Amino acid sequence: MTSRRAPVRxxxxxxxxxxxRNLLPAFEKADGVHVSAVxxxxxxxxxxxxxxxxxxxxxTPESLLDTDVExxxxxxxxxxxxEFGLRVLESGKHLWCxxxxxxxxxxxxxxxxxGERAGLAVFEAFMFQFHPQFVxxxxxxRQGRLGDIVEVAARFGFPHRDSSDFRYDPALGxxxxxxxxxxxxxxxxxxxxxxxxxxxxxxxxAGFAVDTGGAALLRNGAGATAALSWGFGRAYRNExxxxxxxxxxxxxxxxxxxxxxxxxxxxxxxxxxSEEVIVPGADHFALMLEAFAGAVRNDSLDTLRTAAREQGxxxxxxxxxxxxx
Numbered sequence: 070m071t072s073r074r075a076p077v078r079x080x081x082x083x084x085x086x087x088x089x090r091n092l093l094p095a096f097e098k099a100d101g102v103h104v105s106a107v108x109x110x111x112x113x114x115x116x117x118x119x120x121x122x123x124x125x126x127x128x129t130p131e132s133l134l135d136t137d138v139e140x141x142x143x144x145x146x147x148x149x150x151x152e153f154g155l156r157v158l159e160s161g162k163h164l165w166c167x168x169x170x171x172x173x174x175x176x177x178x179x180x181x182x183x184g185e186r187a188g189l190a191v192f193e194a195f196m197f198q199f200h201p202q203f204v205x206x207x208x209x210x211r212q213g214r215l216g217d218i219v220e221v222a223a224r225f226g227f228p229h230r231d232s233s234d235f236r237y238d239p240a241l242g243x244x245x246x247x248x249x250x251x252x253x254x255x256x257x258x259x260x261x262x263x264x265x266x267x268x269x270x271x272x273x274x275a276g277f278a279v280d281t282g283g284a285a286l287l288r289n290g291a292g293a294t295a296a297l298s299w300g301f302g303r304a305y306r307n308e309x310x311x312x313x314x315x316x317x318x319x320x321x322x323x324x325x326x327x328x329x330x331x332x333x334x335x336x337x338x339x340x341x342x343s344e345e346v347i348v349p350g351a352d353h354f355a356l357m358l359e360a361f362a363g364a365v366r367n368d369s370l371d372t373l374r375t376a377a378r379e380q381g382x383x384x385x386x387x388x389x390x391x392x393x394x
Contacts, residue, residue: 076103077362080133080162082153083144084109084118085235087167092144093121094328095354101362108133134160140190140365143167146235147242151176154191158183163190165361168251169384170377172242177381181374190370192361193377195255197324199360200353202332203256205346206311206320209336210260215313216339218293221260222310223253225324226282226300236301237279244279246271246391249299251384252324256309257287257295258383264289266383269391274302285387315339328352 079096081088081104096104106125107118119126127133133141134156140163143153151171157164164184170193171177184191197203210218226249235241236248257264268286273279282300309323316338326332327350334346364373388394 074101074366076101077140077365078103078105078138079165080104080106080108080127080136080138080141081118081122081124081144082108082130082133082141082157083167084111084114085144088144089114089118091354092142093118095352095358096122098352099355099358099362101366102358105138106133106136130156134162139163140165140361142194146238147172147247148238148240150242151180154180155183158187158189158191161187161189163192163365165190165192165194167194168255168380169193169242169247170381172247174381174385177377181378181381184370184374188370190361190365190373191377192364192373193380194357195252195380196353196357197252198255198259199356200326200332200348201351202320202334202348203259203323205334205348206309206318207259209318209334210311210313214316215311215318215336216315217291218261218311218313220293220310220312221257221295222297222312223256223295223323224298224306224308225249225252226298226303227305227307229302237277239279245281245299245301246283246384246388249301250283250285250297250387251380253295253297253299253309254285254383254387255380256323257297258379260311261287261289261293261295262291264293264295264383266386266390269387271388271391272300283391285391287383287387326353328355 104122104124108127109115141157142165236243264287271280271283274281284298287295309320311318319335329350332348336344
């Protein structure tokens with residue numbers, strides 16, 4: 070908990086649908102953070118956020134970066150992360166960035182390296198890993214309750230959104246790989262030690278300017294594999310399965326879920342016994358913000374910077390294999 074220290078003063082840069090639906094409520098709930106300033110181009114959206122959060126109204130990015138905020142949460146489309154993220158770091162602020170940190174590994178490495186030199190945070194926002202459901206799954210895997218892990222399977226996909234959505238604009242970093250595929254890839258990275266990509270595909274549905282689906286096969290040195298798939302324009306799937314030699318854990322609603330939803334983990338063992346673990350609702354965005362704030366206040370920035378580097382490296386490897394680079 071971070072409440073005994075002064076809250077980390079955060080500037081919010083970008084207030085789209087995701088920020089309005091998920092981030093603004095999370096900032097109000099999270100312990101140890103306070104949104105001191107906000108910027109978005111749409112004046113009416115910015116005014117509503119200012120009223121909701123009691124923050125300074127910043128009409129330009131420059132005015133946001135000139136405030137006394139300690140960190141900036143960057144919630145703009147991925148294609149802008151590299152440029153805007155560097156501006157945040159150059160202003161001396163910690164960078165809390167929506168996933169992916171950048172569209173290309175070299176861009177992500179540049180941000181991380183700058184943060185390391187300047188002693189600044191470079192954190193990538195994968196909220197699901199902070200939810201008690203995923204924390205419990207990691208415990209099951211690491212404590213041996215399922216036996217040695219042989220496979221992780223993860224799927225994340227949903228019907229097409231409106232064509233005006235930034236996810237369909239290549240100039241803004243659109244595409245299913247960066248948007249949906251990053252979640253299963255992150256889960257596999259967190260559950261398997263040092264996985265490498267041994268197979269993959271990235272596909273584009275006819276009539277679209279960005280990739281709309283894909284799959285990857287990972288393997289680690291212990292022989293455990295990860296079978297991952299993702300995409301736009303398909304029935305909703307949001308699930309994770311961890312298969313061990315002595316049991317299987319199935320996780321519905323693994324990546325995205327409302328804060329008030331009680332989730333489950335279904336465990337089936339080789340001896341025929343089964344168990345359903347009920348996990349109370351939790352706001353994983355608020356928990357993520359608290360973790361980011363705690364890392365800043367405790368000056369423990371390396372772990373989350375390292376996580377961003379590992380994620381970017383694995384994403385780059387999957388894309389390279391899938392595209393035959």
